[in-house]
Amino acid sequence: MDTPPKTVTQIGTPISKLKVENSPVFNFINSLSPIKPVKSIPIAQTFGSLSFSSPPSVFTSPHAASHKGSRFKSHNNSSKDESASNAELASIGEEVEVEEASIEIEPSTQIIKNDCITATTPKVVNDGSCKDGEMDLQKMCDHNVKPKSKTPDWGSLFSDSELLIYGSPNDSEAYRCFLQRQSNSETRLSGGKKLTLEPVSNSNEPESSDALHRGVRRRCLDFEIPGKNKQTSGESSSRCVVRNIGLHLNAIAMSSKDSNVANEYSFSGNIKSSALVELNQSSPKKKRRKSEQAGDGESSCKRCNCKKSKCLKLYCECFAAGVYCIEPCSCIDCFNKPIHEDTVLATRKQIESRNPLAFAPKVIRNSDSIMEVGDDATKTPASARHKRGCNCKKSNCLKKYCECYQSGVGCSINCRCEGCKNAFGRKDGSSFVAMDIEHDDETAKPQHHAELFNSVPIPPSTPMPLRQPLAQLPISSNNVLLTQQSQHFHGASLYKYQSFWKQDMSLLSHSRIETITEERAEDTENLIQSPITTNINAVSPNSKRVSVSHLDSSESSPWRRNSGRKLLLSIPTFPSLTPHH
């Protein structure tokens, strides 16, 4: 970074020029001038690759200005003892930050933060990259981040972000989406991940859902930018990430399947970037299929295609899942948006009044204390069962029309299906394994297997747990709570009111993260060996579970344990414990 002395002079010692001009006005102007020069500086070139949506805003936004002061201070402090070059860097960093500040408009909700956190990060990363050559990237990242924090909690950025992300009711879902994004691009994601989380997570309580929504968009957009710049600054960004979430998640995310979705979700906001748009432009169907392939039929990041329901009925997957519709959705006259929060909540209430369990997880696991299904459910390896059961007449429970099949669970006594041939377990109690064998002989349909492991998202590579976050959560005997947990994260925001349980779930969230991580890793390994085996394990009540106490606390965040993951995997089984034990 060879910065023209000229600029440096201006930034570093604007006053020196004042000698020539003693006019108070001149003084004032000069004192302000440093910003502009910086922009045009070579440094700007470094960011050149970045396509900031609105560079000018940096200077026009009052918001930015307000932040500027404090940030400037912090920077000064950090660069205080450094040489002129460092000072320059500091000033540069300041510039960047200011810009960010101007961009950050809304107080986003926790959820959203989780969701799109990555968006903001890129900037930071860029920042780092800019200075990268001369400064420790990690420091840079941290340095930049701190100033941004709008709340005093920044100190616990990562821990908080973790909670937010995984603490969501949809742990698995949210987590998956999160992973998917991560998987999109190791370098880019990792880089963005860490940084993004912080700024976002710290934001204050969301006052406006709309704002929140906007926040998502923006973040996504920002997030995108980094990706584009990956070539220039990718390295630095990745480095930033590695230390924390990035590495851990990346490892997990490596499990391929999610990569597709990752792409989608990473751009899920209202991304105007042409490049991004192109990626997402595929038809709703394609999108859906992508997400399915990514690993989750029922609960993965979903996008609806509602035309008449206004996304205010359970027909709408987004609504049913408790999330707002977002850009990727192809719905018409959608009311399932933060703007119509009141309507959404009212409608939801109405539906719940009609059926209190309407938003409860459809699939439950008997291994947990939830035994709502039937005794029969415990007869099969896959203890998970659809709560209400299906009512299939023609699909033989072999297609995704069947909710049981779609959820990757066997039919149960609760099902009223006809000619059930559910590969995950028949209504009559046939186990998945048995069925599998049977099909080999009976139907002798290679397609069937193909369908199971390809068309059905979960079975192949994704353990059941991932698909059925709610049901799996050890907690919930409380359906109400579960209801709030709803199914997916979706890159969209969870309804604001859902955050109430977040705190209570925080510990659990940690455990879930780890559990998922383990399972996922395990899954990856098993997949290589035998898909079927994997499925069984995934569904089995014996599938590994981690008690809250086990994970609890500071005990190193899941991230840190990353390295220890394999060790955990070696453990055959964990007793199924409830978090409250």
Added chain:
DNA sequence: GAGTTTGAAACT
């Protein structure tokens, strides 16, 4: 991409 099939959700 358009059209068909399917079964859940909603309605009566």
Added chain:
DNA sequence: CAGTTTCAAACTC
């Protein structure tokens, strides 16, 4: 509660 209609996803061509 049962029957019918509506709806959107899943599926097929």
